[in-house]
Amino acid sequence: MAKFATYYLKYNHEFAPHDWEDRQKHLAALFAEDSNIVFGEGTPTEAQQAQGLPYNRVFEHRVYHLKCNPDIILVQIANSIDVPLENNFEQTVVKNEPSLFVIIDNRQGVRTIAIQNRRKAFSAPKRVADILAEKISNTLSNNYCYSLQILPDYYPKDxxxxxxxxxxxxxxxxxxxxxxxxxxxxxxxxxxxxxxxxxxxxxxxxxxxxxxxxxxxxxxxxxxxxxxxxxxxxxxxxxxxxxxxxxxxxxxxxxxxxxxxxxxxxxxxxxFVESDEDNTDKIVHHSFDDHLLEMLFKGKRADGQKAEPEDIDKAEGKVVEMLNDMKHLSEDVEAEENVA
Known part of the structure; x- marks a missing residue:
């Protein structure tokens, strides 16, 4: 079972934003296809720039929209880790790309983002949230003059x-x-x-x-x-x-x-009985069978057999059930709140 930490989106109304009322459509457009947005970090080398890569280190991802509700977006994002190995007394480096799942609930008025807590892939959900938020916010700011944050849904206190x-x-x-x-x-x-x-x-x-x-x-x-x-x-x-x-x-x-x-x-x-304010992973967690998410992307069940339509429907239904349990409604910063 995978553990999912609960985060939420907050849109920030900047000066003279374009099409502010369509902000959820703008987010959906960024995840319409795998290639619509690129996540990564670091300044690209000249060779990478020649290939059109905007980062030195690119985090590959793929996208799946629920058939029962396309506004619910599954994202599988992989880290890019260089692993040193010694083979026949020679040092070599191989690429390891462990991944985790992110679920974006972009239904009308909903702002939930569920991020899998899988340390093998990323050190903490907050690291994934920061990677996503930086790219998404910069893109929205450049295109529409408003920004976005991805914030954790903390347990309130001890x-x-x-x-x-x-x-x-x-x-x-x-x-x-x-x-x-x-x-x-x-x-x-x-x-x-x-x-x-x-x-x-x-x-x-x-x-x-x-x-x-x-x-x-x-x-x-x-x-x-x-x-x-x-x-x-x-x-x-x-x-x-x-x-x-x-x-x-x-x-x-x-x-x-x-x-x-x-x-x-x-x-x-x-x-929690006692709070730990320094532990950013100590946020709302939900358990979910990640084999079901893998099945939605691959079209195969955990036993390797082809996923039937009823398997897909059941898996999607469980995703919706989890999101309804962690639903976070709109907390956007509206224009009037920023008027000095």
Whole structure:
């Protein structure tokens, strides 16, 4: 399963932009064909300039538009890495081009970009976001006099700060019940937390919770532990004392999984137990089967057989489902906000 970090587009209204109302059409045009835009970095050599290459290092990419909604654009982009090898005592360099997937949700009013977190290809989703944003923004600025940013959808803050702010409105909290990490990895993290003396630490129920998680996976259940007051009229106040809550907090911290605070107004705050502002990868993540994305590009299933129309429809449906779950609506900087 691939992990996708959630980013979003923000269009910046500059002085006298051309066709500002058509900005989403302009973005779509850049990804209409593979050759419409080139991503890369570095100043090209004279030989590269003669070939018409705008960069010293070009990141090859290919594009797929969902048949069910062409405004949803899949991009597979590859890094360009020189790998030194020694063959028969001779040093040689070979090209390695590991890739990852980017999903651009360009539906009307939607600004979501999902970037696969695959360190083998790029060090972090932020690096991919910066590569895309620089080229796209420069192109739009040159052609239409407005710019664009690709920004991360961070979890707001650590859980306790958000909980204290929202506790009078907090109706419930939801903890994950299945985890990407193995039980052994989780228990090692739990032991590390034990040495740190966290005030919420309690591992007395963790083995039982992990056993429940294992059984849930076997039965193919996806659920969450929902915690709410027995009296529905009572707010869910900050609790670091009860055995049940402390164990849930300890497990969420050990697995680096977010906890959801649900308010009476229906707003959901997704937070880590403790924030790490320096970690730019710690942004909203969603799991997705990257074999399905590969199938959309290649037309073949993971078993090598030809993908049938129903396979394509199912895969595209799952892409739309993930994007609807992470949907980020318009946050453009409109003209009137820039008038001095």
């Amino acid at each position: 859980l306790f700060k958000a909980w204290e702010e929202q506790q009078r409105n907090a109706q419930a909290m939801q903890f994950p019940s299945t985890y990407e990490m193995s039980d052994e990895e989780i228990l090692r993290k739990v032991q590390m937390l034990k040495t740190e003396g966290k005030e919420y630490f309690d591992d007395s129920l963790v083995p039982s919770l992990l056993a429940m998680s294992t059984e849930a996976k076997k039965a193919k259940y996806k659920q969450k532990y929902r915690v709410m007051p027995e009296d529905k009229k009572t707010a869910l106040y900050v609790d670091k004392t009860t055995v049940y809550m402390r164990n849930l907090l300890t497990l969420a911290r050990a697995t680096d999984e977010p906890v959801e605070i649900v308010t009476y107004g229906g707003t959901t705050f997704r937070c």
